[in-house]
Amino acid sequence: METYQFSQGKNLRCGYTTGSCATAAAKAAALMLLTGQRIDSVQIDTPKGVVLNLEPEDVEMASDYVSCAIRKDSGDDPDDTNGILVYAKVQRAVAPGVRIEGGVGVGKVTKPGLACAVGGPAINPTPKRMMISEVSAAMEQIGYHKGLNVTISIPEGVEIAKKTFNPRLGIVGGLSVLGTSGIVEPMSESALIETMRVEMRAQQARGNKHLLVFFGNYGEDFTRDVLGMDIENAVTCSNFVGELLDYAVFCGFETLLLVGHSGKLVKLAQGVMNTHSKYADCRTELFALEAMFHGASVEVGKEIYNCLTTDEVTKVLQREGLFAAVMTKVTEKIDFYMQHRVHGKIKTGALMFSNVYGILGKTKDADELVKLHLRIGEGE
Template structure:
């Protein structure tokens, strides 16, 4: 099965509540199904991630509000307008909840003034420069930010991937064998690729190169009008890399000392 922790906890809690209400103290067997899951899964990115036989369960409500891309971008802009109108000059951006939770729990970052940008890195940087923010810090999972290292400014899988491509290439430049590079390239997830790099002591030089490219493309997008920074993390391996200004910008959003 492919169900992320939050929905799993919600399912377990619901079953425990039902047992408690009914006075049942025995065991349970859970059978979960999604109608037409196998057919619908073929329209998603799941098969390329090695998730076969149905859909993965990633959300928590089961409700998806349909919105156009322009509506999403407009929502991001509205949130940025609000932050700027309140006098905020240091923009803190996350792709989604994973980055928020990681930053709050492991970096001690005050995430209360954040902006959630979904996949729209380019539009966020454009608008940050337009609104006169003094700097931008993006904190994101390697699966998202490694795309930015290739100049991909919309990180949705429909537009581009190349996650393991650049990791394999930079591994070769760092001394990896052809066999290892192929293993990295064929990895189904970035965490798997990171594991391979870590085992061969190549993670540090590869991530240094990746972060250098992330910074270059982000600065290029803002035309040098405002400085940018990024923190790359993995839930499995923690902080993987920081661009050159990341520590300085992190301090602007951190309560006390960095953890």
């Protein structure tokens, strides 16, 4: 792949996700099955808008199925999946439409609370939509109007998954097929931190004294679509909240509003300032403790502690009538640790949201800062 992201004075090459690999393999296998002809490359569109032309490998053509693989390329962000083969086996079906299944090395979901159904393959919604869309396009191109069954396999995923958090999340036997954009952007920590600082310096140079910040795509979408705020001058901090706050003090900003998904923002309530899961996965402990402080039984505390996602935590807290009290304490702690990091030199605010439940909580100055940014967006 020859798409690059300029960062820290150098061009870093992007890669493509396991979801893109699975999509390309599925489309290539479908085309070869329906035409009976081998192809040397296949083209897919990604949600990021980047068009990929990928080469099928290990092609196996039989009378009733075709199997092929796409090799994962993580670009200049190599990880444990870089270079592995992602396979798709496509077979004709009588029922119309495209059915996606998981094979060897694709994890099976065993617990509720994830984006995938319990008992089904750990194939996230975006790559699943990509596969259905591209395979359907291939069927339409050929004029085939029945159905196809697609089985995605990642043979090396069985072993690689043991190095991940998948078993703790209730995903057994393999990897998750991931990707929200289809593209892997280089994730060098120093490059990402420097990129964030460049964005902050740009805001400083424009005379902006009030920072609006989110972690990534979820926060960007929520801030724009739900809060109705202008995000043109916002900054993305990725996982680096500590570096964000330090540099905000250094640059002399007056206020900072952080809009974050509960799964990341709750970590700040325990003083964790790098929210990447490799540093800390402490999303449920504080919720469980505060729930018990507010009268929850030990059994309910254990239930909260064992939740797979913060959305599941919210569900339990609401059921027990503890949500408001617990969230008040959690946001107080977030406010404490943010203010401790900036030594009180900047007014900070944080707004916690969920894609399922909407706004979950705010620190004491968050409403004031939200109104400030709404006024800024209106040109006042």
